[in-house]
Structure formats: C-alpha cells, structure tokens
Amino acid sequence: MELAWYALLGLFFAGYLVLAGYDYGVGLLLAGDADVSRRRAALNAVGPFFLGNEVWLVAAAGILFGAFPVLEGELLAGSYPAVATALVGVILVTAGVQLRSRPGSGGARAAWDRVIVVGSLLAALGWGVVLAGLLQGVPLQADGHVAGVTHLFTPFAAATGLAVVALVVAHGASFLALRLPAVEGDRLRPLARRLLLTAIVAVGTAAVVGLFSDRVRAAAQRPAVGVLLAVLLVAALLAARVALGRRRLGVAFAATATALALPVLLVGATLWPYVLVSTVEPSASLTVADAAASGPTLRLLGWLTVPLLPALLGFQAMCVWIFRGRTDGRAPVYW
C-alpha cells in the first residue's frame, strides 16, 4: 500500500517536471529571443496546457501531505531554501505567463517576460537542488527533525540544479520544435540539438560529482540502480538529439520527456526502502513505510481518489487532444 502511494507521488512529481518542465524551458528560451511576436508565439504554443501543467505540482504536494505527512514536514522544512526558491520561481512563472499580455504597453510586456525567465530559472534550479538534497542524505537527528539547512549547499546539489536547468531548456526547445508552425519549428531544431549537448554535459557532470561525493555514496542504498538510471538518462538525451537530426520530432519530445521523469525515479529507486537517509544517525533514517500515513488514512484516500485518477488523467488527455498538433493562424492567443 505504501509502495503504491509512493509510486503515485513519484508519478505526479515526475509528471510535474515533464509538463511544467517544458513551460519553464519555453520561459527560459524567451531570454534568447528579442523578437516580440516570436516570444508571444512560443508562450501561446504552451497556451492551453499551461494551467493544467502547473497543477501537477499541487497534486504532488497534496499526495505528499495526505499520504506521507511526516516526510512532508521534514522534507520541506529541511530543504527550506531550495523549496522556497522553487516556489518563488513557480509563482513568478504563473503570474508572468498569465499577466504578461494584459498590460497594453510593449515595455511592460518585456518586463513580464524577464520575470518569466527568472522564475523559470529559479523553479528548475530549486527542484533540482531538492532532488539532489534527497540523494545526498540529510542531517536527520534522532528526534526525527532535520537539523539546519546548510547541508544543501554542496557541489553536487549545485551541479544537479544546473543539470535540471539544462534539461528543461532542452525539453522546452524540443517541445517548441514539435508544436510551433513547421517553418518556425524547423528553425529551432539546430538550437535544440545544441541545447541537448549542453544538457548531456551538465547531467554527466552532475553524475560524476555525485559519484565522487561521499555523502551520495553513503546515502545510496542501491548504487547500481542509480548508475543504470543515470546512464538511461544520458541515453534518452542522446536519442532525442539523434531524433531531432532525423526530424522525428515526436520521438525527440518523448525522449526529453523521459529524461525529465527519470531523475525522480532515480532518487526514489536509489534510496529505496528509505526516503530520507540520515547522514548523522543511521538509525534515524526514515523509510517509506515509516513516512506514510497510517492505514485508515491511506485506505480512505484510496477509496476517494483512486477511482478519480482515470478522470484526472482523462481530462488532461482531453486537453491535449483538443489542442493537438502544431499551432497555426487559427490557434487562440491569450497569454
């Protein structure tokens, strides 16, 4: 039962990284494009999906609180600066994307676009550091509380944060290549391939820093799984690069999407059966089962929410289906 809820938590957080990942990627790409109409085209390519993407985070946080209350408190409070950074980023992107086209003047729009760029950067960086923080273990004391927040500031956390930024930028570019009108999308392909190369280098660097980090080596319960998934991650990025070269844009997008989901699986599987590994007191480490809510709560949530899962995913699929294909002159413009 705990495993099922843990998997569901992973599904929603990975879904958030995949879906909002391209929002943030598109947001970051605004920095490299001075053309006003191209910026607007890029944001409206995300258009109808934007609100639905962002709420995967809300759902993940809901599952975290409902099904893993102890983990919720310790993880969030124990990674305070990283979570707060990510949240500031999420808020800036949410407000920026939805409000940028509401002022009349071009100057105000350019300012909002800078807000979106900064927000996307902070969100990707923040969640990357949160994931790295899990993987390198936390100073969980015998009383069950994480002591201090300085444990986050390590080379591995910084490298992972930057790697997630590089991942979302490449993912955003591969989304736009698939979604923008054919001419525009084609123009982005060389850029997307270069960004994928950067992402491969960034992910590789983070992996190497992780391998040399004592804390990561000590925290990893299944290092082989971790290494295998990291290799898969790089392979997905290489596959995306090849697919872009052959104009297989759907395949490329699927590959970058996989690359954004894999970090979540990597952290979950490498630490299993633990979720918070203590760096100071081995017996204080928190297993998934200990972090979970008690039986009656999980059963209740199961009865109430699991039957609704098909509806949740179904309405998201409906949104994708309605607005499928490339944007064109008939596509609605609102953001």
Added chain:
Amino acid sequence: MDTLLLARLQFAATASVHFLFVAVTLGLVTLLVGMQTAWVVTGNHRWERLTRFWGQLYVINYVLGIATGIVMEFQFGLNWSGLSRYVGNVFGAPLAIETLVAFFLESTFLGMWIFGWHRLRRGVHLALLYGVAITAYASAFWIMVANSWLQNPVGYEVRDGVAHLTDFPALLTNPALGMALGHVLSAALLTGGLLMAAISAWHLNRRTTDHALFRTSLRIGLVTAALAITLVQGFGFAQFGPVGGVQPTKFGGNPEADALIADWTARFGPGDYLPPALSNVGLGFMILIGFALGLLWLLVPLLWRDWIIRLRFPLWLLMLALPLPFVALILGWIAREVGRHPWVAYGLLPVDQAVSPVSPWLMASSLVGFTLLLGTLAVTNWVLLARHAARGAADPALGRRPAQPPADDSRPEPAFA
C-alpha cells in the same frame, strides 16, 4: 526574533491575500455560469459579451488565487512541520482530496475554457465552465473541512502522541463546518456580486458606451449581493451556537472556558489560553460591516424604472461600498483563526509544537520575501483588474477570434502568433 511569531505572521499574510482573491473567484464564477448559460440557451449576443468581459476579469483575478494557493499549500510543510508530524494523518486527508479532486481539475478545465473559445462546441465550452465552478466549490468545501478540523478536532484517536484517523464521516459532520461553509460561500457571492455592481455603476456613472450591457450586470450584481448579504448574516449568526459550543474560549471568559482552561493547564502546563483581544474586536467590526451591507436591500427597489441609475447617488454608494466586503472577509478570518489561539488544532496541538524548528533568520527572510512578492503581485493584479474593468466590454482579449487583429496590442501580430 521569535520563529513562532514570524511563522504566524507569514500564515496570516498569505492567507489574507489568498482569500481576497479566492472570494472573488468563487463569487464571479457563479455569476459567469449564469451568464454563459443564458448565452448558450438564448443565443443572445449580449450574454456572450457579458461573459467575455466578466470572464476576463475573473481570469486575471484567478492568477493570484492560484499563486497564493500554492504558497499556502507548501507553507504547511515549510513553516508548520509539526502539524504534519502530529496531526497529518487526519488533517492531511482533506487537503490531499482537495488538491486531487478540486484544484487539479479546476485548473485543467480553466485552461481549456480560456483557449476553447471558437474552437469547441458551445455546449462543451459551457460544460467546462460548469466544471470550473463545481470544482471551485468542491475546493472550498474540502478546505473548510480541513480548517474546521483544526477548529474542532474530531474523528481521531491519539496513539504514541500522533493523531490517527478513526471516523472520517465525523469530519464532514463537524459542528464547526456547516454554518461556516455557508457563511464563507455566501460571503464570496456577496463579494462577487458587489464587485460586479460597483464596476457597472462606475461605467453607468461615467456614461461610457455599452449602457445596456452594464445596466444588465448592475442588476445581476446588486440582486446577487442583496440576496447574499442576507445569507451571510444568517449563516454568520447561526455560527455563534455551534462555535461557542466547541470553542468555549473563543468569545471571552465564561464558566465553560474556565473549566477548559483548568483542564488544559493540568495537561499542557500553565499558559495563556485565551485568544488575543484582536480577534473579538475584529469580529465586532465585521458584524458592523455586515449590518451596513444589509442596507443594500434599500437599493433593490430603485431598480424599478432604472431609478438607481437616474438618481446617480446610488451608483456612488455602490462604488464606495466595494472595499467593505473585502475588509469584512479579513476580519472574519482573523476572528476564526486568531480566535483559536494558542492552538493549531484546538485543545490538541499548541502552536509552539507545530512550528518548524528552523532558525528565526530563515523564517524572517521567508516572511519578508514571500510577503513582498505576493504583496507586489497582488497590487499589480488589482491595477490590471481596474484597468481592464475601466476599458469596458468593447473587445476583451478573452474569447477574441484568433484571426482578428488584437486591439490592445502595441503592434500587429504575424498570422501565426
């Protein structure tokens, strides 16, 4: 500096800003459902224009509702990790249900509604707005279930210092829930209705174009607000019984409260178990505002032969009354939340055990940072709302035909944009 005080201030700031926007969201979406239904049923173009104009304001307002909502959700873990540790088994359940069945679907539907204009069949498009409204109300319900549990913990037993869920239906029949939910929902309707009436009054007073359009929304807004204020008063006074019953200390000293305080002193040690005076002073002002807004009924007869517009001064009254429901909302929440001090979960979990053990400096930077950020965004959002309200219903961006050149753009867009 005191981490606990800073965490409480941050919660108060975030929750206040959140509710100012959420109330408008709930109120306006209800009225929008009516307008779009009228459009689909009658096919009358006027209803489409009303839906677009008020829908645009609704969508702008929604942005801050979602932004502050995300901060609220994460704040429980960031600042109040003891809350999830000791009572998360019970309190977390309604919150998890809210995010999955309500918040998640609401945003998914709204994204499709905004971009579905001219793309979906009218019936489907209308159904999406119904989806948005139903999930918004579901969201309010589950949040109030969670909040009522903190006001009056029920349906649990404590084993090893941690609360476990034993009786979920008890959460739904919590005496702290029913009347409060009605009070909050009708207050949201009052806010939405008065906002609509006041903006329409501004246009009618300025004699801008679209007289007929704003005449209609003035009538809808005023009648809604008048009906809602009566409900607000009814549900409000109906709460004194049940809330006083489950929270004897809320409204000041009485024999029951003294007995309870003696019991708490024995179990939790000596302390100040009465809430600060702030909560009841706020309550008094809120009740005054409630009575003042009851006078909205005096304006309703003036709808006859448009006397309300011809006399002009009732339009001014409506515009001047607009801040009142917002002030009352904040005061009401202060009475409810501060009134249960010093408890996070009444009689079960004191605030000092719930606050996260983080350094005061970290908490202070979080408080200052998030409050400045959300405050700035809130003000910006209101400025944008005011500008769009003043611009009128000529051509809102919401629901504009894609081929049409956008009127509010500084330069024309290429075809694909």
